[in-house]
Amino acid sequence: MSISAENLVWSVGKTNIVNGVTLAAQPGKVLGLLGPNGSGKSSLLRLLSGLRRPASGRVLLEGRNIQSIGRRALARRMALVEQHATTEANVRVRDVVSLGRIPHRSPFSGWTVQDQAAVDAALDRVGMLDRTDRYWHSLSGGERQRVHLARALAQAPRELLLDEPTNHLDIQHQMALLKLVGELSLTTIVALHDINHAAMFCDQLMVLDGGKLVAQGGPEEVLSEALMREVFCVEARIESSPHHGRPHIHYLV
Numbered sequence: 072m073s074i075s076a077e078n079l080v081w082s083v084g085k086t087n088i089v090n091g092v093t094l095a096a097q098p099g100k101v102l103g104l105l106g107p108n109g110s111g112k113s114s115l116l117r118l119l120s121g122l123r124r125p126a127s128g129r130v131l132l133e134g135r136n137i138q139s140i141g142r143r144a145l146a147r148r149m150a151l152v153e154q155h156a157t158t159e160a161n162v163r164v165r166d167v168v169s170l171g172r173i174p175h176r177s178p179f180s181g182w183t184v185q186d187q188a189a190v191d192a193a194l195d196r197v198g199m200l201d202r203t204d205r206y207w208h209s210l211s212g213g214e215r216q217r218v219h220l221a222r223a224l225a226q227a228p229r230e231l232l233l234d235e236p237t238n239h240l241d242i243q244h245q246m247a248l249l250k251l252v253g254e255l256s257l258t259t260i261v262a263l264h265d266i267n268h269a270a271m272f273c274d275q276l277m278v279l280d281g282g283k284l285v286a287q288g289g290p291e292e293v294l295s296e297a298l299m300r301e302v303f304c305v306e307a308r309i310e311s312s313p314h315h316g317r318p319h320i321h322y323l324v
């Protein structure tokens with residue numbers, strides 16, 4: 072198991088924001104993290120990345136508590152793209168993506184051919200290789216999101232944590248990004264709001280509600296009309312899509 076968590080709790084004051092979450096991501100597969108606004112998705116991803124320490128419980132990488140792994144070693148194998156990732160305005164695209172190479176460089180080594188190849192490959196994968204000299208402030212929201220993903224890919228991680236990576240993207244780029252994530256063969260945990268996209272592109276799903284994991288399993292097992300009603304507060308009908316074979320949700324008004 073590459074990344075797993077046991078009974079994770081994270082609290083603010085007396086409120087448990089993440090409340091006893093146990094999970095295991097399958098190596099090389101995409102695990103979709105669903106839940107209404109404020110259900111704790113971002114908080115859980117930050118715990119899994121080691122950015123936040125749990126009040127109790129633990130996060131394990133290959134069975135090893137991440138708190139015993141140094142920051143640099145952790146950054147060499149796990150990358151997080153946060154929902155509202157910010158970047159200094161006066162840097163160029165290539166500078167942002169180059170940051171992904173920091174964990175791989177020693178204080179004495181210069182910029183290597185391998186570093187450049189990793190940056191170029193990452194930019195190519197997200198379709199931004201033609202904009203490496205563009206300044207950050209000149210990019211659209213969707214372009215910035217793709218550059219942040221490229222930064223994470225340049226890190227050459229084995230585990231990739233993505234917090235709503237499609238939220239500024241047009242439909243073509245949403246589909247392209249989710250398809251790309253599936254093709255990377257990295258252990259990926261991705262928070263998504265579009266449940267139909269999650270059903271199409273994720274191997275497994277888990278659903279948070281009020282900080283608790285209320286469902287996990289394959290899309291067919293997890294997505295039900297009762298779950299849509301009880302967790303997401305919408306009436307819906309679910310069918311197996313005749314086009315891609317995954318569950319497809321029709322929302323009712």
Ligand SMILES: Nc1ncnc2c1ncn2[C@@H]1O[C@H](COP(=O)(O)OP(=O)(O)OP(=O)(O)O)[C@@H](O)[C@H]1O
Binds near residue numbers: 088113
């Ligand atoms: N540092 C913090 N201090 C106080 N409350 C916080 C903090 N971080 C998160 N919360 C609260 O915890 C809850 C879960 O937040 P979180 O951002 O993890 O949810 P989310 O599922 O990612 O939401 P969304 O879908 O809206 O992005 C929210 O009620 C939020 O206000």
